Amino acid sequence: MTTPAYLNALRAFEAAARHQSFSGAAEELSVTPAAVGQLVRSLESWLGAPLFTRASSGAARLMATDAARRALPDIREGFDRLNLGLARLKEASPRRTLTVTISPAFAAKWLLPRIDRFQSLHPDTDLLLDTNLRPMDFLADRIDIGVRYGAGTWPGLAAVKLMDEQVFPVCSPALQGLRKPADLSRFTLIHDLSMPARSGFPTWRHWLDAAGQGSAPTTHGLRINNSAAVLQAAIDGMGVALARSVMVRDDLAAGRLLRPFGEKNVMAALAYYAVYRPETQDMPQIAAFRDWLLQEAPGTA
Numbered sequence: 001m002t003t004p005a006y007l008n009a010l011r012a013f014e015a016a017a018r019h020q021s022f023s024g025a026a027e028e029l030s031v032t033p034a035a036v037g038q039l040v041r042s043l044e045s046w047l048g049a050p051l052f053t054r055a056s057s058g059a060a061r062l063m064a065t066d067a068a069r070r071a072l073p074d075i076r077e078g079f080d081r082l083n084l085g086l087a088r089l090k091e092a093s094p095r096r097t098l099t100v101t102i103s104p105a106f107a108a109k110w111l112l113p114r115i116d117r118f119q120s121l122h123p124d125t126d127l128l129l130d131t132n133l134r135p136m137d138f139l140a141d142r143i144d145i146g147v148r149y150g151a152g153t154w155p156g157l158a159a160v161k162l163m164d165e166q167v168f169p170v171c172s173p174a175l176q177g178l179r180k181p182a183d184l185s186r187f188t189l190i191h192d193l194s195m196p197a198r199s200g201f202p203t204w205r206h207w208l209d210a211a212g213q214g215s216a217p218t219t220h221g222l223r224i225n226n227s228a229a230v231l232q233a234a235i236d237g238m239g240v241a242l243a244r245s246v247m248v249r250d251d252l253a254a255g256r257l258l259r260p261f262g263e264k265n266v267m268a269a270l271a272y273y274a275v276y277r278p279e280t281q282d283m284p285q286i287a288a289f290r291d292w293l294l295q296e297a298p299g300t301a
Contacts, residue, residue, distance in 0.1 A: 006043075006046075008039055009040065009043040009046075010043065010079075011029065012029065013043055013051055013068075014072065015140065016040055016052070017052075017072055020062050020063065021061060022034075022040070022062070040052070049067065051068045052064055052065065053065060080277075080279065084280065096126065097125075097127070097128050098125050098128070098145070098285045099128045099130060100127060100130065100143075100146060101138075101141075101147075102129060102130070103133070103149070104131040105226055105247060106147055106227075109228050109246075110247065117292075117296070118289065121288075122288055122292075125285050125289075130143065138156070138157065139277065144286050144289075145275070145290060146276070147162065147272055147293065148272070148273050148275050149195070149272055150199070150200075150270055150271075150273070151199075151200060152271065152273055156277065157277060157278070158277070159273040160273060160290060161271055161272070161273055162272040162274055163246055163297045164267065165245045166244075166245040166267055167242060167265060167268050168207070168243060168261070168263075168264060168266075169240050169260060169261060170257040171237075171239070171257065171258065173255065173257075175260075178240065181208065181213050181264070184208070187239055188221050188238060189218060189222070189239060190222045190223075190224065190233050191204060191222065191223045191224070191230075191242070192244075194226060194227050200268075200269035201270065202269070203242070204218040207242055207266055211261075221239060227247050231248055234257055235251065240260070243257070244268060245265075272297070276290065
């Protein structure tokens with residue numbers, strides 16, 4: 001088996017073992033399940049031993065053999081070190097692409113209006129902004145750094161807090177008749193479904209309870225699963241949105257939205273974090289982008 005085929009077969013085996021299926025590995029590696037199966041079989045042939053058995057109950061799942069399971073930690077560590085070595089080799093180039101994973105809403109409402117400042121400071125670094133909403137595997141998807149919204153803990157990643165945020169209602173200046181929280185019962189509530197409420201994501205119920213409106217209904221309204229679209233609906237006068245301060249700051253400053261109840265707000269349970277694989281924290285481009293994010297972030301917005 002040649003060196004490229006050897007590495008490709010090991011990658012297919014590791015992904016298939018992690019997903020417990022050829023189809024899951026194929027989706028991650030952007031190949032067909034048949035191609036993954038062929039690579040795994042070529043590795044088994046070269047080794048002279050099987051690497052998987054089929055689960056006997058439920059949906060057909062691949063189960064790594066005992067010997068394969070013992071080998072997996074070393075294989076994964078080897079790929080980690082190989083990717084780190086390749087990343088360090090890329091640093092020898094005068095230009096390189098830094099891949100950043102962010103949500104589409106965070107890109108539109110916070111990062112893109114500021115990104116020219118990073119580019120002017122680091123003209124030799126090209127940026128690839130990945131706004132894919134599916135869960136990202138930083139190693140398999142070749143992600144360098146990202147910004148995530150949550151409680152600050154993601155397995156396998158280092159997390160540095162960038163911003164806390166406040167939550168409060170906003171509406172178009174053209175919307176009339178909102179003087180106190182009780183008035184909300186007469187207006188359409190725009191709900192942000194970007195994350196499940198059980199994660200600590202702020203909801204209208206959370207804000208109304210804090211505002212002393214525990215009996216106010218929250219079942220009516222418009223539901224949208226994109227924070228930027230939630231704010232755009234409010235700008236268009238479609239109702240009252242529960243805004244997150246990081247997302248809405250520029251719209252408030254430009255007068256596209258206003259806060260009908262002044263400074264009535266609550267702190268969100270979640271926050272924004274810069275995240276990256278711990279072993280890459282000292283790589284110059286990743287450190288530069290992380291430090292720039294910390295400089296741009298206001299701490300609490």
